[in-house]
Amino acid sequence: MPPRFTPARVRADRRYRTLDKYRFIVGFLILPLAFYAVFVISPFFQAIYYSFTDWAGGATANFVGFDNYVKMWNDEKFWSSVQTSLLLLVFVPVVTLALGIFFAYMITAGGRHRRGEAVSGVVGSSFYKVVYFFPQVLSIALIAVVWQQVYSSRSGLLNGLLGEVGLGSLEQRWLGGDYKLGLFATMAVIAWSFVGFYVVLFSAAMGAIPKDIYEAALLDGAGRGATFFRVTLPLIWDTVRTGWIYMGIQALDAFAVVLIMVPGHVLKVTPVYLYERFREGQFGYATAIGVVLLVLSMAFTLIVMRIGRRETIEY
Structure with a gap:
């Protein structure tokens, strides 16, 4: 009967526990990070985009390059x-x-x-x-x-x-x-x-x-x-x-x-x-x-x- 705890099985068990740990971390943080990306990070990129336009508050914003x-x-x-x-x-x-x-x-x-x-x-x-x-x-x-x-x-x-x-x-x-x-x-x-x-x-x-x-x-x-x-x-x-x-x-x-x-x-x-x-x-x-x-x-x-x-x- 082969030994219960072989080196290969120990390594596989460690990988599984590591993967399980990261799954828990990702599952715990994915919703807060999604909110942060939508409400904090996204406005930064929008602001950078609008800084290259002639936007005056209307529905259109024409790209003007570095004019501003x-x-x-x-x-x-x-x-x-x-x-x-x-x-x-x-x-x-x-x-x-x-x-x-x-x-x-x-x-x-x-x-x-x-x-x-x-x-x-x-x-x-x-x-x-x-x-x-x-x-x-x-x-x-x-x-x-x-x-x-x-x-x-x-x-x-x-x-x-x-x-x-x-x-x-x-x-x-x-x-x-x-x-x-x-x-x-x-x-x-x-x-x-x-x-x-x-x-x-x-x-x-x-x-x-x-x-x-x-x-x-x-x-x-x-x-x-x-x-x-x-x-x-x-x-x-x-x-x-x-x-x-x-x-x-x-x-x-x-x-x-x-x-x-x-x-x-x-x-x-x-x-x-x-x-x-x-x-x-x-x-x-x-x-x-x-x-x-x-x-x-x-x-x-x-x-x-x-x-x-x-x-x-x-x-």
Whole structure:
């Protein structure tokens, strides 16, 4: 009688189990992937197609080649909007992530050393998390309306506060006049609205770091600064890089904040310029602008992934 478990039979059994496993995976994912392909991937290809047409919203869309992109290349208003969007893309993530990391570190490890604890947060750290996260529960449109009133040159809270403390000479038309002031005001609002999310995100990442690592650093005589730059930041770097990408995409958008809060003659970002072209019925040209925004987002993501790549530290 031949042996029950021969090498050939074992290999056949392994192949069968592997095939059965992949059947289960495909059967489980096929419906979600189909929905994703229809409602997410398909619109991307449709947008790329319409960017090469003169579509004006009707039933016909004539193929015009690269005419929309040539028009875009010679459009000074488009390049002005791109310049503003790129400034937001560069500076807003840096400010937002820096504040998020600082506040998260203070909440997680910035308090006084307590007996039996290598690191501890400041007193009331849980309350601070709620306060920092509060803007995340508000809609971005509501945030823009509120800050529009804060920046108002007539009855705004900011100018009123400056006047009350004897700094009336610093009162400005924050949104209605100078481009730089409008850009600064927009950056401040975007950073304020998103910093709470990163405080919670980075706090969770820092809280996952084993306390033994901090204890070893303290035994070696490392201060707070050295502990942060040599222990905390390297261990949460993957989270920081992911947050950098996400915040950059949010800054590149900035549609609702600029459209609602800032007058169009002062500041205009590329998504707002795209919306105006749609409103005028230039759907093909607006779609081409959207494709350029997609390319900018992907290029930014690849750059951050490239320059932020480091060897993964396991603990």
